[in-house]
Amino acid sequence: MxxxxxxxxxxxxxxxxxxxxxxxxxxxxxxxxxxxxxxxxxxxxxxxxxxxxxxxxxSKEDLFQRVLEDAYVDIRTAEQKLELDHLDPKDALERLVRFTWKYYLDNPEFLTMVNSENLHKARHLKKSKVVQDISRRLVTMVDTILERGVKQGLFREGIDPVQLNITIAAIGYYYLTNRFTGAIIYELDLMSRQALDTRLQFNIDTIMRLVCK
Amino acid sequence: MxxxxxxxxxxxxxxxxxxxxxxxxxxxxxxxxxxxxxxxxxxxxxxxxxxxxxxxxxSKEDLFQRVLEDAYVDIRTAEQKLELDHLDPKDALERLVRFTWKYYLDNPEFLTMVNSENLHKARHLKKSKVVQDISRRLVTMVDTILERGVKQGLFREGIDPVQLNITIAAIGYYYLTNRFTGAIIYELDLMSRQALDTRLQFNIDTIMRLVCK
DNA sequence: AGTTCAACTAACCCAATAGTTACATAGAGG
DNA sequence: CCTCTATGTAACTATTGGGTTAGTTGAACT
Structure with missing residues (x-):
């Protein structure tokens, strides 16, 4: 064919x-x-x-599950293509923070799908073997960066890669998924070029201060 | 009467x-x-x-708006009762982080309501004058803590209270609102007593490292 | 005791919606 | 060029669900 x-x-x-x-x-x-x-x-x-x-x-539910699975496969695949191993630990970490931010920014459907899935207590994701497998590699990725950073005396010891991962996701995710209510609460246009740049820089700063000695 | x-x-x-x-x-x-x-x-x-x-x-929509407004009023009212002014800046900040975490943990409906509202581009919240007014006081609260911390030489200068606020919310919110998908992705029971304690401590640590000199 | 009005109930309406059935045909393989 | 199946259409069904109508009754105040 x-x-x-x-x-x-x-x-x-x-x-x-x-x-x-x-x-x-x-x-x-x-x-x-x-x-x-x-x-x-x-x-x-x-x-x-x-x-x-x-x-x-x-069915509608099965279709939803498929779309959700694809969304997870897409982000995890993009992450794996980052090739962080040849960068020095600080640059690698910063790159991951930037990537996560930009991915959420460029793919807002991902955020909404995840929110929707959590509203349904992840009952669709539970059935998916693929997503579990590919997610494991993300934690490994962050762990490798951390280990390299510790070995070079740049990073603190004993940082949990899962907690770090969650934090990297959180500081971008929350800002972007709640951009509509956020705009009202803080009386700011959170999506202006300026606001986005400011937030990304703040996020990089937050993560660096968290891991560096 | x-x-x-x-x-x-x-x-x-x-x-x-x-x-x-x-x-x-x-x-x-x-x-x-x-x-x-x-x-x-x-x-x-x-x-x-x-x-x-x-x-x-x-109507259903009006009812939703009312429930949402009440939810915001409730959390902002609870925040205002914290009386952080008599605490030293570090303790005040830690208390705010703990409060935010505990509030989300005890009131998961708040998280879901906010998610739902963002799915609808905050069209209900936009109509609410009350929520805007009470939110302003939250930023002021954080700003006061920051100023006092700077004056005492404990905190760095130039930290944006809005960004800090968002970050305090984010690191708790993300973990708790995505607890179902998170449990699958990270293959952990994120809601066990142990996991919750670990996360809260990590969050306090994250914020302290961010603001302290 | 009677009047009045707000609090309440049950039954209904009809538009929207997930899912189906019955039928039509393009085009790949013989 | 004929046949058979996967691809496609359109009209239908059964149910759900937001919103309404029409009517009933408790209790506050005379």
Whole structure:
């Protein structure tokens, strides 16, 4: 069989239709959550028939699970491509903080999907073996940076990589996921270029002060 | 008129019914979000007739707004009662971090309500004047602690109270609101007594390292 | 005791929505 | 070029769920 690229477009194209449905579902679920999203709207946005959603994905819940899984696979895959091992520990850590921030900023659907999944007590993620496996490598990554930093006398000893990981995620995640209520509470445009730059710098600072001697 | 306490219970009691509805709504909205919550379920949980909800609160959306406003008023009121001014700056800051953590832990509905509101781009909170006013005092509170700390030579200069505030909230909020997905990703029971103590200590440490010289 | 009004109930309405059924056809393989 | 199946459409169903209508009753105040 020919590669996807060279295959001339078909009127009927299962693969393309599935991709359109997944993309549409991601947008819809991100915008309205699992409960608020409408299967009809997903179908319309995907320029597909609703019947196809049920044919390919089984149910609304199953579709949600698939979109969620893909979202986790995407971020973890991007993280793995960072190649932090050749950088010195401080630069590696800063790069991870920057990456996490930028990923959340560029992929706000990820934040909404995670929120939605937590509202449902992670019952979809529980079923997913893939996500557990790829997540383990993230902790390893941070642990490696920490160990290298300690060995070079730059970082404090005994920092828990899981806690550090959570903190790196937290300081970006909270700011961005709560940007709407935050704007009202703090009476600031949290999404202006200036505000975003300020926050990223503050986050880098927070993490550096936390780990450095 | 007699005080609420001494008034003997009436079969018909507008005030009590409204309170039951608000309490039921808080639980329902927290559990299912705005979209997922069912007015019929709220009525049942409140042991009230659905008609009463519409009579007292107008619509599902208006009820949500009211519950959300109350939630913000509650946390801000509790914060104001902390009386941090007589404590030395370090203790005051630690107390605020502990308070924030404990409040989120004891009132998980607050986290869910805020998430839900952000999913809806804060369109309910925008209408609320009260919330803006009481939030201003929070920033002032942190700013006062910072100023006192700087004056005593304990804290660094130039720390933005808004950024600090956001960070204090973030490191607790993220951990607790994402406790279900977090448990899977990190393969840990994040809600065990031990895990909670560890996290709180880590958070205090993070904030202290951030502000202290 | 009677009047009045707010508190309350039950039954209903109808638009929206997850999921289905029945049918049509493109196009791959023989 | 014929057949069969995966891809697709459209119309339908059953149920849910926000909101309403119409009517009932407790109790506050005369």
């Amino acid at each position: 020919l590669a996807t690229k060279t295959r001339k477009p078909r009127i009927r194209d299962a693969e393309a239709t599935q991709k359109r449905i997944l993309a549409a579902a991601k947008q819809e679920f991100a915008k309205k959550g699992l409960g608020g999203a409408r299967v009809d709207d997903i179908a319309e946005r995907a320029k597909a028939n609703k019947r196809m959603i049920y044919h390919y994905f089984g | 007699l005080a609420t306490k001494t008034r003997k219970p009436r079969i018909r009691d507008a005030e009590a019914t409204q309170k039951r509805i608000l309490a039921a709504a808080k639980q329902e909205f927290a559990k299912k979000g705005l979209g997922g919550a069912r007015v019929d379920d709220i009525a049942e949980r409140a042991k009230a007739n659905k008609r009463m909800i519409y009579h007292y609160f107008g």
